[in-house]
Amino acid sequence: MRKIITMLLLGVMLVTAGTAQAQFRHPSRSGRYGHPTHVDRSFGHGNNWYNDVYFGVKLGLNASAVRSEAPALNGTGVMCGLNTGVALGFYLSPYYPVSLETGLYYTEKGGKSSSSAGKFTYDLNYIELPLVVKYKAFVQPNLSIDPFFGAYAAIGVSGKIKDYDNREAFSSFDNGAFKRGDAGLRLGCGLSYQMFTLEASYDLGLANIGQDDFADTHNGCFTLTAGINF
Numbered sequence: 001m002r003k004i005i006t007m008l009l010l011g012v013m014l015v016t017a018g019t020a021q022a023q024f025r026h027p028s029r030s031g032r033y034g035h036p037t038h039v040d041r042s043f044g045h046g047n048n049w050y051n052d053v054y055f056g057v058k059l060g061l062n063a064s065a066v067r068s069e070a071p072a073l074n075g076t077g078v079m080c081g082l083n084t085g086v087a088l089g090f091y092l093s094p095y096y097p098v099s100l101e102t103g104l105y106y107t108e109k110g111g112k113s114s115s116s117a118g119k120f121t122y123d124l125n126y127i128e129l130p131l132v133v134k135y136k137a138f139v140q141p142n143l144s145i146d147p148f149f150g151a152y153a154a155i156g157v158s159g160k161i162k163d164y165d166n167r168e169a170f171s172s173f174d175n176g177a178f179k180r181g182d183a184g185l186r187l188g189c190g191l192s193y194q195m196f197t198l199e200a201s202y203d204l205g206l207a208n209i210g211q212d213d214f215a216d217t218h219n220g221c222f223t224l225t226a227g228i229n230f
Contacts, residue, residue, distance in 0.1 A: 058087060066110070066122070184204050
């Protein structure tokens with residue numbers, strides 16, 4: 001399933017890149033600091049591939065861990081997984097490059113635990129909906145640094161816990177270990193060149209994802225993604 005999703009996203013990204021590059025053009029005039037003097041509502045030193053609404057495709061890698069007061073769930077190692085999905089952004093002003101961005105992602109989180117309770121790994125795979133405010137700070141006509149901040153909400157869709165001491169594997173969400181719902185804060189920064197983006201972000205889980213109400217359990221995840229906006 002992961003390989004199929006990855007191949008489909010890579011295909012869409014390649015097709016999109018070709019289409020966006022073919023449509024790239026420069027308007028005739030731009031104002032100071034890259035803001036336009038004409039009415040096409042574009043940003044970035046006169047480059048009009050910044051539309052009022054933009055759509056993106058992203059593919060990346062997670063490095064995640066779980067922090068917990070429960071010894072069996074508290075992370076002693078990092079799990080790596082896939083992060084892929086689509087983004088939708090809206091510029092909030094025709095004169096300042098500030099946007100509100102959301103999207104829909106499949107993201108693989110989880111962790112590793114080794115303690116007196118035993119040795120475990122747990123996969124926590126989610127469908128995730130983020131909402132962030134993003135600002136584009138231009139350093140060159142086609143190059144910008146894009147800090148962003150916001151929040152995310154997610155629902156668990158699959159995952160397994162592996163108990164190495166007893167050589168057993170069972171569902172992460174259906175055995176009383178983890179709740180399906182998750183939510184938290186997101187902080188990150190990107191680098192954009194024309195329609196291409198590279199982003200690094202950290203998700204700080206605020207929701208207690210453990211079934212034990214007396215032992216707080218939270219996700220933490222570092223993500224690196226590459227994408228195309230058009």
